[in-house]
Amino acid sequence: MIKHLPALLIVIPLLVAIITPIIGRLHWVLSWYAVTITTFISFVISLLLLQTVSVQGRISYWMSGWEPPFGIEYSVDYLNAYVLIIVSFMAFAGAIYSRKNIDVEIEDETRKPLFYTIYLLFVTGLLGMVVTGDIFNIYVLLEIASLAGYALIALGKKRQALVAAYNYLVMGTVGATFFLLGVGYLYLMTGTLNIADLAVRLPEFYETKAIFTAFAFIVVGLSIKLAIFPLHFWLPNSYGYAPSVVSAVMAATGAKVAAYVLIRVMYSVFTPAFFTHTPFNIQYIFLLLAVAAILVGSIMALAQTDIKKMLAYSSVGQIGYIVLGIALMNVTGMMGSLIHLLNHALMKGALFFAVGAVVYRTGLCSIENLRGLGKKMPWTMAAFTIAALSMTGIPLTVGFISKWYLAVASIESGMWWLVPIILLSSILTAVYFWRILDNVWLKPAPGEESHEHGHDSHQKPVKSNDAPLSMVIPTFTVAVLCLVFGLFAYAPVSIAEKAALILLK
């Protein structure tokens, strides 16, 4: 069965997702078990795929038994395996976490089995986008992940969630259609849809205007999905109003996969040689957008009073880092980007999980509301703090490693002016997280201020009332992983290096 792993990775979650509403008729918890176990299986398969790649190199699987480019090829190399592990792990953590979270954020019992179905379809679409080697197949899977994503966002309790989902749907569909149009141009010029075959046939057309147009439409389409500044408008409201578990999993996986597809298109379908033929300097455009995203995201995050929206804007900034590494076009930069993919998945996952736990206990998510929570919810808030520190890029966290690589890559390619920008945005990040950490650990809870004037001996110790274990464990595990990969960075760095070397050979 090892041979069939690339197919099983997608087919198992797909079929379980389809069965979930049926078994959910007995009791909704059964659908939770189904989804948790399935995402775990996907995680194990991803690990096995990485192991297989390290033994035998690139894996190619022929769907329906047709040799590429005639049939659809599924291919796995270090890059795919790396992203697969991130996506499937975060989906698994999200599945465990969701059980209690949807009690308060979705409530309605009849919706729960369908929530799990769509959650799993979302994961299936994302995993498929990562593992497929056919550019039209990416489009179909992108639409599955997107449709599922729109529906998940619309589940948010406030009515603004519906408007956010609608706007995301409109922008997302425009993006996907641009992608489809670009693929059409590629097909018209080359006659093939297989990514490996495209890479072989494209160079002779690099000079043509049609191929540049194809590139432009594909990249703009993906940029909408990735929410690269200035195409990020859908993101803050979507993440802000969706149920917490949805925000967490989307921020941790959806954007990562869009970034992966962008990397694939820029470096596997096209090659760095293409960028010397373009009428504009693509590298500079990307660098400018990345810098703008980093700064605008950080500044907008400062202005927010709602934590979820703050985290959403901070995502815009973090996506800027990923784009920065992609645009630098050297191995170190690509490594920085890839490590930042992992890094941001873990940090944002942990942060949104922690916010979800707060919502579970208090029902509110404004920054004011967090006062004194450090004593009430020590584990959750510890996880939040670790992730926030990693976000600012303090040494010993994984956030430091990715920023380090990005800074080194900027100097390597002679763009030293990027280093102060990275530093500045780290400071801004520290500022907007300090507001929260200050509230959490140093300020008393809203009801306790009056006691401060009384005698110290009368003050009772605050009872710890942390979120349920099924929420705390995934939150804390993901946060601790930020530290683990910060201290023992060898594993992600070595995989990222191998992936970057393949891309930029």
Next chain:
Amino acid sequence: MTDLAIPLFLVVCGIAVLLVKDLMSSIMIFSVYSLMMAIEWCRLNAVDVAITEAAVGAGISTVLFLVILGRTKSVDEGKKHINLPALLITVAVAAVLLYGTIDLPHLRDASIAPNTHVVTPYYLENSYEQTGQINVVAAILAYFRGFDTLFETTVVATAGFSLIMLLRAGNKKPGALDKTGVTAIYKKTPASIGVKPTATFPAVLDQDKDIVKRTVTKFLIPFIQLFGLYVIVHGELGPGGGFQGGVVLGVSIIIYSLVFGFEEAKQRLSVRTKDLLVSTGVLVYGGIGVIALFLGGNYLQYSVLLPDPQFASIVGIMGVEIGVGITVAAVMITLFYETVRIDAND
């Protein structure tokens, strides 16, 4: 001259759709637009695509738009001033497109890459030998690129599930939302800015008493369903396939419930059974792939299903087409049932 007439008519319709003030007219023009598009594709020999567009664009989409329109306010009140940022973006996109078109190859030329690169000639040569299909479109759809089609069916199922989740379960009585404390404050606001919620769409709930309609419908439905089944299984020989057939089957139930009322239709096809069917179709499709895995082939490699590879392919393709048909029909009915049920509970 017809070479130009239909495309020009398309352009006129496309622009009119967005210029017309009245939403109802806009939807009707869109329906005509879809139909013209189908005719244009027929003229371009893309028969399968044309049938699908006629069924989906001109048929299902229009019905869906009308149902939703009936449930909301019906006049497009937006002032028609020019939106400058939108115009600028549109002009930029048009400029890039024009730039890219300059060195695109001429259409209708047999020597352009899609026709000469190995892929398409391979399909044309091997369609019958390897898959037993005379209609090459069906061979590619269900076998050469069968994995795409599995996910195409999944997209339809995803839409079906989303619809059920968002409409059915979220369909509480207006007062029920108050206890969360979130929506209560919104209660007054629509009226305060001068919006009057208008008539719903009661017609679809009651049965139609017109004897002519009832008799004609009763007489027609078996034929429509037979035609749907025919389209599903006929895909190997000529245009048609699971998707188109599924739409036709779904429409037969929709017509039934339009004429005989929703309650009556529910007795023929209960909501629970229909929900089950949405899953069943994808399961059939995916299941055939899994059987192929156990018989030693790759996923969805039908040729291993039976000793004779060509016959096995025909059987496999037939199986997945039926799977597609079931899911598509069930989702088409879902579109209708769920949008109508909201009224029923109001």
Next chain:
Amino acid sequence: MIELLAKYNYWIVIILLTTGLYGVMARKNLIKKIIGLNVFQTAVLLFYVSMSKIEGGTAPILLNHGHGPQPVFDNPLPQVLMLTAIVVGISTTAVALTFVTRIYREYGTIEEDQILELNKQND
């Protein structure tokens, strides 16, 4: 001039695509935006289908079970891709209209301006 006419389907595609895109962005009615989105998508479908046609070709249905001489066939692959794309399009439209229904239930309007105003009042 001949150059321009030989590519006329491209021009039709460009006109429809930009019309749809402008409609999506400029129209404030939520249903109308979706109609615009549909026009925009069908333009891309037309682009693909146009490239499948070959001068003098026939629909890709084999004669005599694929034996003996065959006529020139149109390219079946873009047609297959577009079958998938149409299906994706209707699914997206269905989900979008679901949102519109729910938005109408919650806000009592489907005009973007009024919805934004209502959101502002609550913030």
